[in-house]
């Protein structure tokens with residue numbers, strides 16, 4: 380994926396009304412709104428009422444994004460940046476006795492439209508919160524790349540796991556493996572590791588490439604981790 384092309388591109392979502400079936404028709408519909416001399420590519424991706432436009436400059440795409448306008452024939456058209464993805468993430472270790480809003484404020488640096496909630500587990504028919512928060516947000520590519528693996532929220536160390544992102548080892552800090560498979564791990568297992576099996580969870584997997592064997596990361600106290608269907612892994616364009 381070319382980040383600069385992504386930043387320079389928008390999706391045109393045509394609402395109810397006349398839908399342009401050809402490039403020429405699209406340009407006719409939007410010529411009052413979009414600077415046609417800055418259009419580099421006009422394309423379609425699949426069936427549906429969306430057209431895609433790549434501009435010669437990223438600023439143009441960014442400036443026009445999130446606007447809605449009326450086309451020449453009266454159709455409502457929404458412009459959305461392609462440089463955004465919906466990201467699923469979890470925040471571990473933040474004390475439940477502290478305000479959850481602090482976590483949301485912290486994550487605002489890395490995305491928008493944040494939806495966050497406490498996870499629950501069922502124990503003998505009783506639903507309990509685990510203290511772990513999970514949620515979604517919409518990120519630009521650079522925001523996505525800057526999401527930390529660990530952070531401090533109000534002085535408290537938290538672990539942040541992101542769906543589809545490569546794992547970081549909680550033991551040695553290296554990328555791409557988890558604590559239970561850490562090369563530094565002594566052959567002799569601790570009693571705790573031996574009794575719990577040390578293979579729980581499937582949270583964080585490498586989703587960008589199917590050739591890579593998924594690796595897992597499990598934080599303490601997150602032994603019951605939901606699996607995500609493969610279709611949800613990776614880039615999801617547009618707001619939820």
Ligand SMILES: [Zn+2]
Pocket residue numbers: 548549550551552553556557558560561562563
């Ligand atoms: Zn390691």
